[in-house]
Amino acid sequence: MTFIDTHCHLDMKEFREDLPEVLDRAVQAGVEYVLNVGSDFKGCERTVDLARNHTMIFGAVGIHPHDAKTYDRDKEEKILEWLEEPGMVALGEIGLDYHYDHSPRDVQRRVFERQLQIAVERDLPVVIHSREAEDETMRILEQSGLHKGVMHCFSGGEEMAERALALGLHISFAGPVTFKNAQGLKEVARKIPDERLLIETDAPYLSPVPYRGKRNEPARVVETARVLASLRGVGLEDIARITTVNAKRLFGIGEMPEEGEIAYKIRDNLYLNLTNRCSNVCGFCVRFHTDYVKGHNLRLSREPSLEELKTAIGNPLDYREVVFCGYGEPLLRFELLKDLALWIKKRGGRVRVNTNGHGNLIHGRNILPELEGLVDSISISLNAHDDETYRKICRPRVKDAFKGVLEFIREAKRYIPEVTVTVVDMEGVDLDACRRIAEDSGVRFRLRRLDSVG
Numbered sequence: 001m002t003f004i005d006t007h008c009h010l011d012m013k014e015f016r017e018d019l020p021e022v023l024d025r026a027v028q029a030g031v032e033y034v035l036n037v038g039s040d041f042k043g044c045e046r047t048v049d050l051a052r053n054h055t056m057i058f059g060a061v062g063i064h065p066h067d068a069k070t071y072d073r074d075k076e077e078k079i080l081e082w083l084e085e086p087g088m089v090a091l092g093e094i095g096l097d098y099h100y101d102h103s104p105r106d107v108q109r110r111v112f113e114r115q116l117q118i119a120v121e122r123d124l125p126v127v128i129h130s131r132e133a134e135d136e137t138m139r140i141l142e143q144s145g146l147h148k149g150v151m152h153c154f155s156g157g158e159e160m161a162e163r164a165l166a167l168g169l170h171i172s173f174a175g176p177v178t179f180k181n182a183q184g185l186k187e188v189a190r191k192i193p194d195e196r197l198l199i200e201t202d203a204p205y206l207s208p209v210p211y212r213g214k215r216n217e218p219a220r221v222v223e224t225a226r227v228l229a230s231l232r233g234v235g236l237e238d239i240a241r242i243t244t245v246n247a248k249r250l251f252g253i254g255e256m257p258e259e260g261e262i263a264y265k266i267r268d269n270l271y272l273n274l275t276n277r278c279s280n281v282c283g284f285c286v287r288f289h290t291d292y293v294k295g296h297n298l299r300l301s302r303e304p305s306l307e308e309l310k311t312a313i314g315n316p317l318d319y320r321e322v323v324f325c326g327y328g329e330p331l332l333r334f335e336l337l338k339d340l341a342l343w344i345k346k347r348g349g350r351v352r353v354n355t356n357g358h359g360n361l362i363h364g365r366n367i368l369p370e371l372e373g374l375v376d377s378i379s380i381s382l383n384a385h386d387d388e389t390y391r392k393i394c395r396p397r398v399k400d401a402f403k404g405v406l407e408f409i410r411e412a413k414r415y416i417p418e419v420t421v422t423v424v425d426m427e428g429v430d431l432d433a434c435r436r437i438a439e440d441s442g443v444r445f446r447l448r449r450l451d452s453v454g
């Protein structure tokens with residue numbers, strides 16, 4: 001399990017005495033990299049030095065809104081020169097701070113706009129600081145053409161988060177999300193999509209609970225991750241993986257897995273990725289906008305064999321359930337699925353299948369009797385209350401798909417102990433009607449959030 005602290009200020013005097021010990025503790029806690037963000041112009045220079053001398057430190061340089069009044073051509077040239085260094089991966093922190101107003105607001109805005117222009121021209125991610133200036137920050141960002149960056153130490157509301165996400169930006173949470181009185185922020189943190197979530201310490205500031213009030217340091221990013229895991233109903237390991245992959249992709253640092261995973265863990269379940277093919281082309285499908293689910297790369301270069309899957313599973317009893325799922329429709333590989341389910345059942349494991357319910361249409365026969373005794377539970381995506389809506393949302397590649405899914409749901413109940421119908425909460429879908437379809441078929445109903453996968 002590894003973490004990336006995407007925002008700290010190890011260049012500050014608070015770390016002069018004991019930086020080696022601070023970095024040692026970070027490594028012990030599982031921190032793989034830190035992004036040091038120059039706290040002021042001198043701090044930017046030290047950030048460049050830190051990145052040169054420590055492989056785990058990358059850097060961001062830029063003019064903070066506090067210092068906007070000192071921005072001039074010489075400083076800009078120096079920043080541009082530093083950005084050429086291999087360890088400098090972002091421009092920041094830049095933005096607006098109307099709480100302290102250390103620089104006049106019109107100057108802050110001008111300097112923010114100028115640095116955004118540089119970031120866009122150079123295709124660099126930015127680290128954004130915004131304090132008591134939500135609207136102005138977002139207005140400037142929306143006009144800038146920028147689509148790559150992070151809202152650091154996010155403290156805004158849902159509307160600001162949505163505007164930032166719409167621009168393609170990431171949202172980073174620091175110690176405040178662990179504070180007891182931060183209910184609003186916790187609510188926002190629950191809803192940020194996995195692929196835009198980052199963590200940071202903002203050290204030496206904002207120590208998370210239980211270190212509140214003490215000097216912060218990168219090792220404590222784990223406490224923020226722990227709180228996010230509990231807020232989002234996943235494991236610490238999941239948050240570590242998700243945020244590490246996000247940070248690596250955004251800042252272009254570290255190694256990324258090149259091959260798609262054929263078996264991947266989320267919480268205490270193991271998911272199997274049999275295929276990337278599907279008989280639907282759902283408009284909301286995660287496959288069309290990312291290769292990653294909960295930090296796992298699921299883009300396969302080829303479909304795995306039975307033996308490869310057995311090796312990847314190991315002992316099925318290590319997991320609560322083994323789930324046939326992945327980036328495609330698992331029932332397309334029906335024979336392999338049956339063989340593997342039998343192998344799992346013989347070893348005492350529990351099997352679930354997540355499907356679009358096209359199995360019988362794909363294979364031209366009722367395949368459900370063949371799953372009796374092999375599958376403990378099945379989740380069938382319904383996603384619409386009628387044929388027209390189904391065709392619009394799921395764009396099926398098989399004939400009479402909606403009717404086929406309804407029949408599949410009713411038939412599944414005869415052979416599989418637990419049947420659940422799932423629906424994604426999309427506009428235009430009559431959720432009550434979907435719930436009634438499940439009730440009338442005598443199966444469970446589960447509503448899924450549009451941006452929640454896995």
Ligand code: SF4
Pocket residue numbers: 278279280281282284285286287327328329356381394
């Ligand atoms: S059925 Fe599932 S895998 Fe297939 S396109 Fe729809 S969301 Fe994607």
